[in-house]
Amino acid sequence: MIKDAINLLIQGKALTEKEASDAAEAIMSGEATPTQIAGFLVALRLKGESVQEILGMTKVMREKSLKVNIVGEVIDIVGTGGDGLNTFNISTASAFVTAAAGIKVAKHGNRAASGRMGAADILESKGTKLELSPGAVARCIDEIGIGFMFAPTFHPAMRFAGPPRRELGIRTIFNFLGPLTNPAGAQYQVLGVAQPKDASYDVAEALANVLADLGTKSTWIVRGDDGLDELTTTGFSQVWEVKQGNVRHFRIDPTELGLQLADLSQLQIETTEDGVEKFDVALSSSDSPERDIVLLNSAAALFTSGKVESLKSGVELSRNVVNSGEAMNKVAELAEFTQRLDKDG
Template identity: 30%
Template sequence: MIAWLKEVGRGKRGARDLTYEESLRAAEEILSLRATPAQIGAFFIAERIKMESVEELQAFVEACRAAAFREPPHEDGLDCAGPYDGRKKSFYASFACSFVLAAAGLPITLHGSGSLPPKWGITLHDMLGVIGIRPDELPRETLVSAAKQTGILYVPAEQWCPPLGELRPIREQLGMRTVLNTAEKLIDYSRSPYLVFGVFHNTVFDRLSRLLTTLNYRKALIVQGAEGSEDLFVDRPTRTYAVDRGSASLHVVSPEAWGLDAPVPDREWTAAAQIEASEAVLRGDADLAFTNQVLLNAAYRLHLADRVGSVEEGLYTAKAMLEHGRAWASYAEWRDLLAQNFILR
């Protein structure tokens, strides 16, 4: 580990990128905790200063995948990869959107953990707790069974990839982004061919598009969304990068072009407020901005996953799922399947 630290820790000008083979060995040393906490922290900081290369990111993703439980409960699904450090200022559109997509026949994988740095925001874990689900306590078999019945898989990442849980104390002490903030979102627990992936800075578009091509996703959409999430904005255009079988191109998504632009109301977001707004969308009585944001994201994701021939068709499909109550029914079935495990105890 010391030899690799010397290479990546020589400063902005002197540091060099590790090869894929070197990066993989470093990742394995870190994930197995054979490296010391001091070495792990130093490596994470040095990589952040240097900026991780595509080969280094790929090595950490593949090392995490090798250490994780990865079961394919459904085929041809979409993985929604948002930041594990959560939200503070924006609506979690991906959550409600997932049940619209599942109702339309597109299997969805969501994943996350308790809040992490640097944002320390509200996470899916926090939201699930509001509706009586403690995902860390659920057996994998229960989560996979619910996915097979409803089309929604939720993965508690630190249980399905144990090294992430073991490294949490070091990440909390550092209090900053590390290479794991990217790698943990790409473990691909259900081996989905389609991916929607959130980023904060558009400067990483090219690097991530090359990484996703290397990881062999059929199609992916990289989104510079709300708080670095995979959610398209509804009150302004969103920069995205579409990756399609090895080619990548920039697209700006305008909600106004689809008649969906709407001002977003100010909210004091808590986990309970996120669930309240999500359920309102699925019931059909939410604020227009939140409903429109779910519709916009659902339409683009249906198109990304080749379930519809156009974004316009995706909008009609998503609206039908909400208006006919199918999205709410999908949510209620999934929620009750998982929550009953705690009621029966």
């Protein structure tokens, strides 16, 4: 019962994986009331989410999501959001570079929660139809190499938690669960994780241990030292590599990869129009801070998925793909393909 879970949490006691799973089941089946859901989420956040709690809830959310059945393996480049830095959508631009370089991308995302533009917002501005069926998304991935899974469509069980989350207006465990529940079962990921100021533990390290338990093939969990939930070009980035059940931590210096150091303000946006403009600049052939940070993050995706043997060669391949116009062409290709699918019903 979710009441029992709340009682344990307010005493500062951690839930077992089973207790967390039971609570998630109560929330996602509609058994728990909105008040109980809010109480559970707040109590869990105040205590601090454990690996076992995240693991238990992730398994239930994966079970209840709609599935995208595709041929072969895919990668997702996604972030938890919530870094509060309001940058342009770096991970989405990186996803198109990765797809143009020949790696299939199953991009999972939503509209902006705390930032200016989420993945769904930038894709919609480019003409991509968001609310596609699992079969239609599978066709996108199989036929053009990239598809977008709009979170509200693929996680119908989340409708019960939605109103309490919106009314609370704070970070909850569900901010972490979304990136861990890719509907296409992506076995490769570059997952950006912001470190909440109030968290008493390292969230990136915790999620790395969750993914090690879940059996990911190869995932990089990343965070910039500037607070970005991406690999950054303003300085060092921290990486937790999860592979074959093991976690390895190291850091990346962008200057060692031939990239220029940027100022964070060069990557930030004030309006949605700024977001679209910087997205376009990032995928153009001109040198820019926007392009450099996208090259770095797409290089990580290419390396993680085994396309290249080093991060440096990933940067070079990414640069070639962007300079040739293939990455920007992929943006238009996805928009046109989804419009055709939407029209065909």
